[in-house]
Structures are given as structure tokens and as C-alpha cells.
Amino acid sequence: MQKFSMSEALRYGWDTAKSNLGFFIGLLIFVVIISSIINFEPKLVTENFPILSITFGIVSFVVDVLVNMGLIRIALKFCDKKEATFSDLISTLPLFFKFLFGWILYVLIVIGGFILLIFPGIIWGIKFQYFGYLIIDEDMDPIDALKKSSKITDGVKWDLFLFNIVLGVINMIGFLFIIIGLFISIPTTIVAFAYVYRKLLPITAVSQREELPKIGW
Secondary structure, three states, X not given: OOXXXXXXXXXXXXXXXXXXXXXHHHHHHHHHHHHHHHXXXXXXXXXXXXXXXXXXXXXXXXXXXXXXXXXXXXXXXXXXXXXXXXXXXXXXXXXXXXXXXXXXHHHHHHHHHHHOOOHHHHHHHHHOOOHXXXXXXXXXXXXXXXXXXXXXXXXXXXXXXXXXXXXXXXXXXXXHOOOOOHHHHHHHHHHHHHHHHXXXXXXXXXXXXXXXXXXXX
């Protein structure tokens, strides 16, 4: 069972965000612009062209999924001390259907857990939360990715639960600082989240990569 340090992960995310602030600001602005263009749907279209409206919705969903996949790839690159570029946002396109199928399974599992008195939904949400990272990082099949996520989070679910809450609070604080704070909080949290994923992987899975630095407060 691999362990992780919450403070170490947050420090790595913070230092990475500060060191690459220009890149992350440009990246987030680009994502917001693309998302705004895709999600812009005139009322005239909504009311008079339902099929076109549905098409807009599907395109918007696909773009959102690809962006999320791209952000995972970018965060992992920073954890591996590799250079990330805007093109990484679409570099995961060949894995789209794997990721989508995995996401559908994940959502169904979590919903099923919430139907069973909420608590199982929270546990399963944490248990399988790294399925997407395993698909993108190791090109795993969705079911295998869910199984491996279950394995690497075994024994640290409570720590991950607290860690997820802390990340949420950090982004909430970033939003309160006139939204501008999100330009530092979002990069910090996505890199920290990826950092923990790297730490939870079995030793054999990371032996061929450069060891992640241990950073204290």
C-alpha cells in the first residue's frame, strides 16, 4: 500500500503553478474562450431548431470531456518534469471513447452508491476516482482502470477524502478572490491531484520514471 503526503502534494502543486504561471493563465483563458464559444447557443436556435440545439449540446459535451482529458495529461507531464503545451489538450483524442466509457461506468457506480444511503457513493467515488488517469497514463481499458484505481486507493480512502475536501476549499478561496485566484488555485489543485496519483502507483509502475521530488512545508 502506497502512502502520500497531503502537504507535499500541495507544495508541489503550488510550486509548479507559480513556476509556470504564464502557461497556466494562457491555458485557462484559452479553455474558457473555447468553452464559451462552444456553449454559446442563441435563444432563437433553442426555440426553433431543437435538432441543432441537441447537436450543440453534444459538441459541447465532447469538448468538455476532451479538455478534462487534456488537463490530466498536462498535470501528469508536470509531475514527470516534462514540458506541457496547449496541444496536449487534444493529444488524448485517440483515448476519447475509452475515457467516455470509463466515465459512464464511474458515474453509474457512484449513483448506485448514493442510492444505497449516500455513504457508499462517497466511498466508491474516491475508490475509483483515478480511473481516467490510468486510461490516459497507461492506456488501460476502462474496467481494468477502475479495478486498478480501486487497488491503488486501498487503505488511503480517508486521506483522499480529506485531500479532496482541501482541494475544493482551495478552489473556493480562489473563486472568492475576484475569480482571479482561480488562475493559481486550479493549476495548484490539478497538479497536486496528479502528484498524489503518481505517489499511489505501485513502485514497479513508476520505476522507469524519474522519482518525484519530496517537498515539505
